[in-house]
Amino acid sequence: MTNQSSGSLTADRRAEFARSYAGAGDFDAAADIMAQALELAPEHLPFLALMGDWLDKAGRAADAADTWAQMLRLDADDRFGAQLRLASLGLTETPDTPPVAYVESLFDDFAPRFETSLVERLDYHAPQLLTEAIAGALGTGRMSVRHAIDLGCGTGLMGEHLRKSASFLEGIDLSAGMLKRARSKRIYDRLDKGDVADMAFAETDPGRADLAVAADVYIYLGDLAPAFALAARLLEANGLFAFTVEAHDGPEDFMVRPSLRYAHSQAYVSRALAAAGFEVATLDRVFLRMDGAKRIEGHLAVARKATPTAVLPDAAMADRTETVRDDEHGLRSGRKLT
Known part of the structure; x- marks a missing residue:
């Protein structure tokens, strides 16, 4: 550019x-x-x-x-x-999110050399780490899922790992250049262009997936709440959500580094997951990649969408409350309860 x-x-x-x-x-x-x-x-x-x-x-x-x-x-x-x-x-x-035009332009420009830069020069291995962590969370020793969604799929580096284990593989990315390269690999059953925090992707078929993954995607977001809300909406109850972020050790929830990538604190990641309805299975400190001569560390998380708690309708709750009161009165009056 x-x-x-x-x-x-x-x-x-x-x-x-x-x-x-x-x-x-x-x-x-x-x-x-x-x-x-x-x-x-x-x-x-x-x-x-x-x-x-x-x-x-x-x-x-x-x-x-x-x-x-x-x-x-x-x-x-x-x-x-x-x-x-x-x-x-x-x-x-620090803005909560970067300009959409900036992210789209950045990756459209970066697409032709993306994999060479990451894998060969920067020792990038987040997809492998995520695959192993997901398998561990499943407790099967290997990853096997029905419907996986690769959030911010890029050229398909994470998708190559997911394809081996997913019956249906869906990818979402903001960059047309990245999607073109992902499509050429023929590993996705569905690819869509869009923002990984856009709830529109879950409006027509919520709860369609049992796994959502975002490999080094949220390093281009500050406020994680919208993205986590989308992941929760896409997943069925007990579905797994796995992702990486760059680690930030300061008092702020997140900050922008000179690289123009966001880094997040572990405490903030934990709070944001809980607020979105997830229960943390794994939240580890890991080595993500090199940035020149500098090692970049991050947090790798695997979380499970909590099963909704049943809520009694108002009328049923009123009946139940009245029954309890009657029972208490019966105990006080010496009536035998059945």
């Missing part, structure tokens, strides 16, 4: 020159040269996004913040996540 032409050949050439400096680690020089490109294309968002990133890496946080604020003024949809960048510096409040 940051490689889009500005429409000015001279500006594009200067931007390429700036990229070469950034590639060599000289972010100060890269930002200064990009400023020259922006004189020729002052409202070109991809150039501004690179400029802000390089200013931040050069330690010029105030200049980076000014650049991101300019991007927000130019793009109400915030396709480059400028608000998240400001939040990561503590300059604005």
